[in-house]
Amino acid sequence: MSDITLQRRGPSAENMSQKAVNGTSHGGKVLTLDSMNQNVRQVEYAVRGPMVMRAVQIEEELKKGVKKPFTEVIKANVGDAHAMGQKPITFIRQVLALCAYPALLEDDKFPEDAKKRARHILAGCGGQSIGAYSASQGIECIRKDVASFIEKRDGGIPCNHDNIYLSTGASDAIVTMLKLLVCGEGRTRTGIMISIPQYPLYSAALTELGSVQINYYLDEDKCWSLDVGELRRSLTAAREHCKPRALCIINPGNPTGQVQSRQCIEEVIRFAKEERLLLMADEVYQDNVYADGCAFHSFKKVLFEMGPEYSSVVELVSFHSTSKCYMGECGFRGGYMEVVNVDPEVKAQLTKLVSVRLCAPVSGQALMDVVVNPPQPGEPSYATFTKERAAVLTDLAEKAKLTEDSFNNVPGFHCNPVQGAMYTFPRITIPQKAIDQAKATGQPPDQLYCMKLLETTGICLVPGSGFGQREGTFHFRMTILPPKEKLKYVLEKIKEFNAQFLQEYS
Amino acid sequence: MSDITLQRRGPSAENMSQKAVNGTSHGGKVLTLDSMNQNVRQVEYAVRGPMVMRAVQIEEELKKGVKKPFTEVIKANVGDAHAMGQKPITFIRQVLALCAYPALLEDDKFPEDAKKRARHILAGCGGQSIGAYSASQGIECIRKDVASFIEKRDGGIPCNHDNIYLSTGASDAIVTMLKLLVCGEGRTRTGIMISIPQYPLYSAALTELGSVQINYYLDEDKCWSLDVGELRRSLTAAREHCKPRALCIINPGNPTGQVQSRQCIEEVIRFAKEERLLLMADEVYQDNVYADGCAFHSFKKVLFEMGPEYSSVVELVSFHSTSKCYMGECGFRGGYMEVVNVDPEVKAQLTKLVSVRLCAPVSGQALMDVVVNPPQPGEPSYATFTKERAAVLTDLAEKAKLTEDSFNNVPGFHCNPVQGAMYTFPRITIPQKAIDQAKATGQPPDQLYCMKLLETTGICLVPGSGFGQREGTFHFRMTILPPKEKLKYVLEKIKEFNAQFLQEYS
Structure with a gap:
């Protein structure tokens, strides 16, 4: 993987046009692989890529009675807590039920505090119904509650609810911000710095937008920590090709599970100020911190504690979600972003842009509240x-430790501590024979590994190549979410498989 | 308004870059009006534009006790049924409450059929929780139910659930399809045909994507009907500038309220086949048909009744939503699209593209079910x-008639029947003196009219210029959703205001 990913713009327009006029391709369809948006065609999203497609096929085969060496597919590819059996938090669901069907407000079985929250949310809705559109930026009283939450979390540093935008999960907000940033052509095309490994929403969005992806590498040997020297190296190289404008950070890390130290965050903020980069802080795992000596520090808090020289200048957008942490409510697509020091005219443009989709799902907004x-x-x-x-x-903390310990007992594996988030990203050993076979079949070696694991055990992981990794290294991402007994089974099966795999290709 | 809107690409990249490096603009911010995505900057979305911003300000002023000639702002700008006091359908909300809080499945107060639906939906969810992500295309059992619904609606014409994509409202699905279609540069840039007047989601999305908007005009004198001759004129002219690839139809019409005849739909399909255009049929108002002699005909049904010569060839994507019809559940952002005759490789790309955002809100999917x-x-x-x-x-049918009759009694108004949907789009007369004043203040004349109406009466409408209209004509869009007594008040107030306005500028 090289440092700069210059997104391809597809075949020349002239060719396409000619093909379409001749109607020779695909039975004369208007829309074909060749005549579609080529940026979209180049998009890759490994978390739901070929592995998952095959996993779904295998599930169908099992249903039809096809014999396999396992009885169920275990989808450890995605951080989907409820799908893994985690029970919803009672209070959250009580409030949501009350909001959906307010007749229940008269029901004695619901506690008074749940009713109070529901009445508060409904009072902020048009016609007191969560079926009404909200303001495009989100329901005002919920944005105020988010602002209070941030103030409390950050030790009293003020938060203005005008800076809060409720969103359709964090993904939606992240893509919206990237969309605002991308412009220019050739050497002035917007470049966005993302970590490698990264969460592939970033690379997918940048590909779709035709932006330049600038890779900076996390240091696997130092527990996936971020080094400002590496940021500088990456930025300097990128300036030869594009105009870098923003720096994305995921903390706690996905897929890598590291938790950034306060000092590191300070260094990143200093770097962003010096280099005039807008900071995008993806903090959706802010409650998922497990390791001793680790704590979550929000970029907002650190920025303001560094004094007005920084806090009045650095443009910072941070993201949160209802999908992770202890809630794991992925399906509701709740989220918010806070924009700090963003030009008021740009904020007005942001508000306009989100208004075209009318509003984020109101049930997700209620959940965020x-x-x-x-x-x-x-x-x-x-x-x-x-x-x-x-x-x-x-x-989760116990499963994080269990996973680390178990994987470090697997020959050929190297697994950093899962300090936070919901994933482990161990480095694995792939023998040359397997690498050669993967090359011959046109797939990344770690995909060959994961595909064989899936076919042998029913366990679905995501190959490291889907997140990016240093050339010549191989990894996979696995969520630590399965219930403990199932997780133990998964860890054991992977160990067994790995031994077979190493033997098969030795 | 001209026939072709060639989207501007903003100031040259060189200028931007220089400005940003100098840090002269906006206190040296990274992201400014000049350095942001210029396509986004050009986006306009009148339904939530300056009128609504002013309406929100006036609401604040009223709260603070500022004296106005009215006591409340009436937001007749948007089709938001619940905000206008329409009560949710009991059964829908019972099922949603049961899905959110399955403990209620044990509650005797809920009817058995609601429980049955909830169990059915939950069985399709990961971990039986609507808090789990769904498959990116949507929950399978819900897509099957959608397919059955379409088959029944269309008199038995088969529908494959593999062709159904559940979405975040119809808006999301429409933008996704447009995104797939846009490619090429200069004269081969994708052009998309949209009606004028149109729903401004289309123009906003096309601007954002840097596509070419091709306008075809509905015939106001024939009850906003669509004429294939006009389609042909518009297409021929557009071919000088771009590569037209898709034709968008809104039926029943928004903002114009017409319901297309079966014959007209046939003609449109024939035209699309001849001219090799993909058809996008926005059918979110399919249950909202009021006028005698009018009926909703789905494009899918008509296409298949025209025989395999058409039904095996014409690429058709149709859209539906939970936000309109009798439900009016806008806040849940439920929707679906059905893709017909779309290249399987393109469908795979579509599935990949939607997977980047993981899934549509599951509560919206449940509602769609x-x-x-x-x-x-x-x-x-x-x-x-x-x-x-x-x-x-x-x-709604009564209010449609009431609105038409009332507006046709206003001097200077001409109002077509509201055959369907939820809006009226009357033509209004604006005296030359008012036109001159609007020009002097840099706003469209119908915006001046609507802004004055808002300041005088508290009634918030959307000027016709936000939807597009023939040069020299003026309109506004008003929803017919307010409760009957309030609607009568609104109609009366508009009549009074109009008389004053004509006098003031005579």
Whole structure:
């Protein structure tokens, strides 16, 4: 993987046009692979790529009674907590049910604090219905609750609800910000710095937008930490080809699970100021921190603690979601972004842009409100909520350690601690014979590995090549979400498979 | 408004780069009006444009006790049923509450058919939770229900659930399809035909994508009907400038409220086949048909009734939504598209593209399932559901007639029948003096009219210029959704205001 990914713009327009006029391709269809948007064609998204397609096929085959060496497909490819059996938080779902069907507000079975939240949310909705469109930026009272949450989280640093945009999951907000940033042609084309390994939403969005992806490498030997020297190297090289304008950080890391130190965040902010880069901080795993000595520090808080020299200058956009942390409510597509120091005229453009899609799903907005405004001491749901929340996070912490320990006992594996987030990204050994076979069949070697694992065990992972990795190294991403017993089974099966694989290709 | 809108690509990249390097603009921000994506900057979306911003300000002023000649702002700018006081359909909300909080499945107060639907939906969800991500194309059992619904609606014409994509409202699906279509440069740049007047999602998306918008005009004198001669004129002219590839139709019409005849749809399909255009049929108002002698005909049904010569060739994508019809559940952002005759390789690309955003909101998908699978005769909720549904549609039909009659009694207004959808789009008279004043203040004359109406009466409409109209004509769009008594008040106030306006500028 090279440092700069100059997105291809597809075959020349003239060729396409000629082909389409002749109607020779694909039975004369208007829309073909050759005549479609070539940026879209180049998009790759490994988290739901060929591995998952094959996994779904295998599930169908199992249903039809096809004999396999396993009885179920285990989709450890995606951070989908509920699909892995995690139970929803009672309080969250009570509030959502009350919002959906307000007749339940008269029902004695629902606790008073849940009703209070539901009434509060409904009062912010048009016609008191979550079926009404909200303001494009999101329901005002929810944005105010988000702002209070951020202030509390960041030790009192002010947050203005005018800077909050509720979104359709964090993905939507991230793509919207990238969309605003991309312009220019050739050497002035916008470049965006992303970590390698990265979460492939970033590369996919940049490909679609025809932007330049600038890779900076995390240091696997130092627990996937971010080094400013590497940022500088990457930026300097990129300036030969494009105009770098933003730096994306995922903290805690996906797929790599590292948690950034406060000092590292300070260095990144200094770098962004010096180099005039807008910072995009993807903080959707902010509650998922497990390792001793690690703590989540928001970019916003660190920025403001560095004083006005930084806090009044550096443009920072940070993202959060209802899909991860202890909630794991992926299906509701709730999220927000906070924009700091963004030009007011650009903010107006952002508001206009999101208005074209009318609004983010209101049920996801309601869910976000519960997340930022959970039961407080003294409220009837406090004890249950706190217990359920702690149970999820404690369990995840145990599974993080279990995974690390287990993988470091697998010959040929090297696994950094899962300090945070929901994934492990171990480095694996692939023998030359397997590499040669992968090349011959036109697939990345780690995809060959993962595909064989899937066919042998039913376990679906994502090859490291889908996230990016240093040339000549191989990895996979696995979520630590399966219930403990199932996770143990998965870890054991991978160990067994790996031994077979090494033997087969030795 | 000219026939072709060649989207501007903004200032030259060189200029931008220089400006940004000098840091002279906007206190040295990375992201400024001049250095942002210029396609996004050019986007306009009148439905939530300056009128609505001012309306929100006025609401704030009223709250602060500022004296106005009215006591509330009436937002008749957008088709937001619940915000206008329409009550949610009980059965829909019962199912959604059961899905959100399955403990309620044990509750005797919920009818058995609602529980059955909820169990069916939950069985299709990962971990039986609507908090899990769904497959990117949507939950399979819901796509099957959508396919059955379409088959039944279309008199038995087969529908394959593999051709159904659940989406975040119809807007999301429409933008996704346009995104696939746009490619080429200069004279081979993709052109997309849209009606004038149009729903500004189309123009906004085309601007953002840097596509060429090809305008064809609906015939106001023939009740906003679509004439194939006009399509041909528009297409021929456009071929001088771009490569036309798709034709968008909104039926029933937004903002114009016409319902297309079967014969007209046949002609459009013949035209699309001859001219090799992909058809995009926006059918989100398919249940909103009021006028005697009008009926909704789906493009899919007509296409298949025209025989294999057409049905095996013409690429058709049609769109539906949970936001309109009798449900009016805008906030849930539910929708689907059906793709017919689309190249399988392109379908695979479509699936990949939607997978980058993981999935549409699952609560919106669940809602769509209830819409396509409502209570049946013999089920406990059938009577109530049918009554509630009929009440909404009957009320809308009465309000459609009331609005037409009232506006045709206003001097200077000409109002076509509201055959369907939820809007009226009357032609209004603006005196030359007002036109001159608007020009002097740099705004479209109908915006001046609507802004004055808003300041005088609190009624928020959208100027016709936001939808497109023939040069020299002026209109506004108003939804017919307000409750009857409020609608009468609105109609009366507009009549009074219009008289004052004509006098003031006579």
